[in-house]
Amino acid sequence: MKILLSNIPAYIKDPERHYNGAGSQRWSATYKIRKGDPGAAEWKYMEYPFNIGYSTALLKRDTDWTVKAWDPCVLDLDVNDFRSYVKSYSPDILLVEVPTVAFPLMLPILGELKKEVGFKLAVSGPHITGIPEDTMNEYKFIDFGLVGEYELTLRELVNSYSKFPSGFEEIHGLAFRHGDSVKVNQRRMLIDPLDQLPFPDREDLPAQRYEDAVFADTPCIQMLSSRGCPVGCTFCVPIQTMFASSMYRRRSPKEIVDEMILVKDKYGARQVYFDDDTMVINKKHVQAVCQEIIDRKVDLPWSCMGDITIAEDALKMMADAGFCGIKFGVDSVTPQALKAVHKGTVTTDKVTTFVQKCKNLGIKTHASFVVGLPSDTREGVYNMVDYALHLGVDNAQFSIATPFPGTPFFEEAKAKGWLRTYDWTQYDGERTAVLNYPNLSSKEIEELRQYAVDTWFKHMVKTTMKNPKNMMLQIRRRGLKGSITGIKAVMKGKYVLNG
Numbered sequence: 039m040k041i042l043l044s045n046i047p048a049y050i051k052d053p054e055r056h057y058n059g060a061g062s063q064r065w066s067a068t069y070k071i072r073k074g075d076p077g078a079a080e081w082k083y084m085e086y087p088f089n090i091g092y093s094t095a096l097l098k099r100d101t102d103w104t105v106k107a108w109d110p111c112v113l114d115l116d117v118n119d120f121r122s123y124v125k126s127y128s129p130d131i132l133l134v135e136v137p138t139v140a141f142p143l144m145l146p147i148l149g150e151l152k153k154e155v156g157f158k159l160a161v162s163g164p165h166i167t168g169i170p171e172d173t174m175n176e177y178k179f180i181d182f183g184l185v186g187e188y189e190l191t192l193r194e195l196v197n198s199y200s201k202f203p204s205g206f207e208e209i210h211g212l213a214f215r216h217g218d219s220v221k222v223n224q225r226r227m228l229i230d231p232l233d234q235l236p237f238p239d240r241e242d243l244p245a246q247r248y249e250d251a252v253f254a255d256t257p258c259i260q261m262l263s264s265r266g267c268p269v270g271c272t273f274c275v276p277i278q279t280m281f282a283s284s285m286y287r288r289r290s291p292k293e294i295v296d297e298m299i300l301v302k303d304k305y306g307a308r309q310v311y312f313d314d315d316t317m318v319i320n321k322k323h324v325q326a327v328c329q330e331i332i333d334r335k336v337d338l339p340w341s342c343m344g345d346i347t348i349a350e351d352a353l354k355m356m357a358d359a360g361f362c363g364i365k366f367g368v369d370s371v372t373p374q375a376l377k378a379v380h381k382g383t384v385t386t387d388k389v390t391t392f393v394q395k396c397k398n399l400g401i402k403t404h405a406s407f408v409v410g411l412p413s414d415t416r417e418g419v420y421n422m423v424d425y426a427l428h429l430g431v432d433n434a435q436f437s438i439a440t441p442f443p444g445t446p447f448f449e450e451a452k453a454k455g456w457l458r459t460y461d462w463t464q465y466d467g468e469r470t471a472v473l474n475y476p477n478l479s480s481k482e483i484e485e486l487r488q489y490a491v492d493t494w495f496k497h498m499v500k501t502t503m504k505n506p507k508n509m510m511l512q513i514r515r516r517g518l519k520g521s522i523t524g525i526k527a528v529m530k531g532k533y534v535l536n537g
């Protein structure tokens with residue numbers, strides 16, 4: 039028996055829109071980029087699909103099935119390539135992780151393919167997790183919905199598959215068909231301890247081609263050291279949908295450092311990026327990881343997704359252990375907006391102090407901001423952009439506030455009549471605003487976001503020009519041709535800088 043676990047194609051019908059399929063981001067993302075355009079690859083932000091990677095490794099270890107993972111997104115392939123590959127592989131089960139933005143485009147294609155190939159279709163990711171019953175009622179050809187964190191659910195499904203079409207009532211985290219109705223079983227307990235999972239698969243998924251938060255050198259291979267975050271922002275897709283919990287779970291320092299050594303020795307990593315929800319929220323965890331790195335003399339720069347709460351002594355220890363950069367969310371500088379999404383602990387004073395501490399230790403910083411949160415105003419966004427310019431971070435990104443199904447933010451937007459559309463293809467979090475507030479329209483939000491991106495880009499060009507060291511670093515990473523092509527492309531508005 040064979041199972042294929044696949045990310046979605048990079049291009050689904052529209053060759054100018056590049057989908058980033060991984061389902062564990064705070065926002066689903068698409069990029070305006072042209073297939074095959076020279077320089078495109080140099081500017082591509084691409085998150086490693088951790089859920090698929092971990093599930094693949096687990097199935098390879100714990101089942102007797104033939105297991106294959108495939109990612110047309112990172113391979114820059116389109117929907118025709120996807121069709122051909124699935125047909126030629128001809129799996130018994132096809133597992134696809136589909137984010138909200140790609141759902142209406144991807145599902146009809148999966149329905150057609152299923153008719154031709156005859157596989158059972160399992161769909162995972164935050165969208166089906168948020169609204170499993172509605173989704174399976176709309177797309178009657180979905181056989182299984184995997185709700186929430188799904189590695190163990192998928193393993194149980196595969197190991198019970200011989201019982202098909204019955205026997206699925208006991209599998210927690212599974213949605214399945216029972217006659218004409220859809221049954222959604224109770225959620226599975228979150229995986230704890232995380233060390234029961236093997237290292238994620240990097241044989242089928244080309245680890246070196248994923249790129250995020252490159253603060254030092256490439257290949258910058260992505261890893262996880264923890265899952266979860268206790269803050270509980272109402273918009274946060276992984277916390278509110280995939281985990282539906284504020285529980286914070288950690289891997290053991292030994293396992294983490296074993297994996298760092300593996301990705302360095304086997305896959306040539308020259309930096310590791312921990313794409314946790316937040317790696318640093320638990321001081322003991324990050325200190326223990328640092329101690330393990332120091333004790334084992336691992337010479338490999340590393341960075342992480344984190345937050346500004348980390349204490350100075352821990353930050354110093356991180357720098358001593360090779361820590362080179364941090365991505366963190368500021369989200370807004372308007373206290374009412376932060377309070378409205380339950381992120382009331384961040385203040386501009388705290389952020390400014392944190393960035394200065396990082397600078398003193400030689401740690402690079404990347405801040406993310408959101409345009410169009412509840413209570414946002416035009417003036418608030420202008421203040422935010424001005425604040426970003428003077429903050430002294432090495433990079434900044436600006437997203438559009440987007441309420442994804444399954445989050446409290448979505449329920450609030452629905453209840454208060456803020457949702458402009460239920461056309462999921464517009465839920466891209468990058469260019470299209472789906473919220474209309476009484477005091478701020480979706481059009482204004484889109485304009486303000488574009489203003490933020492343009493202003494930041496001009497600032498970056500000026501800063502880079504003034505700093506030959508920075509320019510050399512970019513050229514070393516991208517190559518001269520890639521750097522020039524990338525800058526030209528950004529100036530023409532073809533690409534959105536991200537990650």
Ligand code: SF4
Pocket residue numbers: 064267268269270271274277315316345367381
């Ligand atoms: S702090 Fe970050 S990871 Fe935590 S809930 Fe908020 S957005 Fe999600």
